[in-house]
Amino acid sequence: MTAPLVIIAVRGEPAGQGNLRTGPKHGKAYHANSKDLSPWRERVRGAALDVLGAHEFRPPTGEDRRLALPCDECGTYRTQHATLLGPVRLEAVVTVRRLKSVTAKWPVTRSSSDWDHYARAICDALTGVIYVDDSQIIDGRVITTYPHVHQHALGEPGAVIRIWNGGA
Numbered sequence: 001m002t003a004p005l006v007i008i009a010v011r012g013e014p015a016g017q018g019n020l021r022t023g024p025k026h027g028k029a030y031h032a033n034s035k036d037l038s039p040w041r042e043r044v045r046g047a048a049l050d051v052l053g054a055h056e057f058r059p060p061t062g063e064d065r066r067l068a069l070p071c072d073e074c075g076t077y078r079t080q081h082a083t084l085l086g087p088v089r090l091e092a093v094v095t096v097r098r099l100k101s102v103t104a105k106w107p108v109t110r111s112s113s114d115w116d117h118y119a120r121a122i123c124d125a126l127t128g129v130i131y132v133d134d135s136q137i138i139d140g141r142v143i144t145t146y147p148h149v150h151q152h153a154l155g156e157p158g159a160v161i162r163i164w165n166g167g168a
Helices: 034-052 115-125
Strands: 006-011 020-022 029-031 088-095 137-145 158-165
Touching: 006 034, 034 115, 034 158, 088 115, 115 137, 115 158
Parallel strands: 088 137
Antiparallel strands: 006 158, 020 029, 088 158
């Protein structure tokens, strides 16, 4: 296997992007764990921007982000404002905290999210930074583990995200 194009290490308690709930008063959908999910996605996005030395898409001041306008900082349009524009392969090794009461060698408790919830949170966070849209991911893998168990696991909660060009 070829070496990854990008390796991102993210420290902090991972949060999965689970099911949506509907608010009783306003009827809008929201993530039930948004207080944990939003900071996790920001850490993932920030770590990717740091590794790449890139910036987020910035529409012209005062303009609606949905309009087809170029980035105020670099002049690139949103549909081209990412590192990889073609197919992408992604692997994330998500390290979760092992509770003292847990004896299993892998995360099997409800204290951690399902692997696909971590995948959705990570893939959405990297949209617009690594790739224009997460639909570019043609091959994805998420491994959940405890500290120091997997060869790419961190010694503390967080994730190691490795990205390859999907066409290679």
